[in-house]
Amino acid sequence: MRPPEAAVRLLVLAATVAILATGCSRLTFIKADASRGKTRQVAQDYSFRTTPEDRRRTEAATHVSRADRALVAGEFDAAAGHARDALRVDPKSADALTLLGVVAVRNGRTAEAGDYYRRAAEAAPDNGLMLNNYGAWLCGNARAAEAMGYFDRAIADPRYGRVADALANAGACAEAAGQPGRVERDLRFALGLDPANTVALSAMADYQYRSGRFLEARAFSERRLAAAPATGAALLLASQIETRLGDMAAAERYRQRLEREFPRALSESSGESSQL
Numbered sequence: 001m002r003p004p005e006a007a008v009r010l011l012v013l014a015a016t017v018a019i020l021a022t023g024c025s026r027l028t029f030i031k032a033d034a035s036r037g038k039t040r041q042v043a044q045d046y047s048f049r050t051t052p053e054d055r056r057r058t059e060a061a062t063h064v065s066r067a068d069r070a071l072v073a074g075e076f077d078a079a080a081g082h083a084r085d086a087l088r089v090d091p092k093s094a095d096a097l098t099l100l101g102v103v104a105v106r107n108g109r110t111a112e113a114g115d116y117y118r119r120a121a122e123a124a125p126d127n128g129l130m131l132n133n134y135g136a137w138l139c140g141n142a143r144a145a146e147a148m149g150y151f152d153r154a155i156a157d158p159r160y161g162r163v164a165d166a167l168a169n170a171g172a173c174a175e176a177a178g179q180p181g182r183v184e185r186d187l188r189f190a191l192g193l194d195p196a197n198t199v200a201l202s203a204m205a206d207y208q209y210r211s212g213r214f215l216e217a218r219a220f221s222e223r224r225l226a227a228a229p230a231t232g233a234a235l236l237l238a239s240q241i242e243t244r245l246g247d248m249a250a251a252e253r254y255r256q257r258l259e260r261e262f263p264r265a266l267s268e269s270s271g272e273s274s275q276l
Contacts, residue, residue: 060090094124128160144176164194172203196227214244232265
């Protein structure tokens with residue numbers, strides 16, 4: 001059983017730099033003076049001197065921010081260059097390692113990408129984003145059983161603001177990992193947190209279809225197509241669901257869209273159940 005495409009969605013951080021400090025920053029506390037309608041200083045200025053470690057991290061974060069912007073602009077070589085600059089300053093920058101992994105994927109170097117995601121997870125072993133990303137890579141590369149532990153650790157991170165994504169990935173990967181009981185449980189948990197989560201919706205539509213529950217599959221498929229732009233796999237599954245429900249007109253409409261928008265997906269499907 002190969003996991004659906006939904007299980008391999010990677011969540012790329014948007015790098016931000018909170019403070020660009022080069023030596024000393026100053027903070028002045030002020031308080032309103034109601035009697036004169038002005039403000040007056042009520043405490044002395046305090047100087048906060050940054051350490052070499054602070055400056056190193058700030059410099060690395062600046063390079064990561066540049067790499068992130070280059071990646072968004074589609075400038076993959078530039079993004080990789082900035083990420084490597086960050087690693088020269090901070091060899092354990094999980095953000096830089098993640099960005100290099102994304103660039104490697106875009107360039108078709110899957111094994112190299114996996115190494116970067118692994119190193120990012122090792123550099124930040126309690127960071128839900130890094131754990132989820134490596135789990136997604138493992139699941140998408142026939143290592144589903146290993147992936148589940150990383151998803152569980154991501155879900156357990158109380159600071160991870162996108163736990164629904166890790167739950168969705170876990171649910172989409174569970175059957176291939178030999179844990180079929182987790183499929184619906186984790187996917188429903190994910191949808192409870194994020195009803196428009198396309199990973200969970202895609203995986204639920206696929207799972208219900210393969211389980212012979214075609215009306216339920218239709219409901220999740222329609223929600224998936226309403227939540228985000230269609231993919232070839234999503235349209236193919238929608239057509240297959242309608243065929244099993246006997247609505248040949250609806251099935252043909254989806255198939256026509258598939259031929260028009262994703263001709264390669266149709267030619268490569270060979271009648272198999274879709275990978276969302």
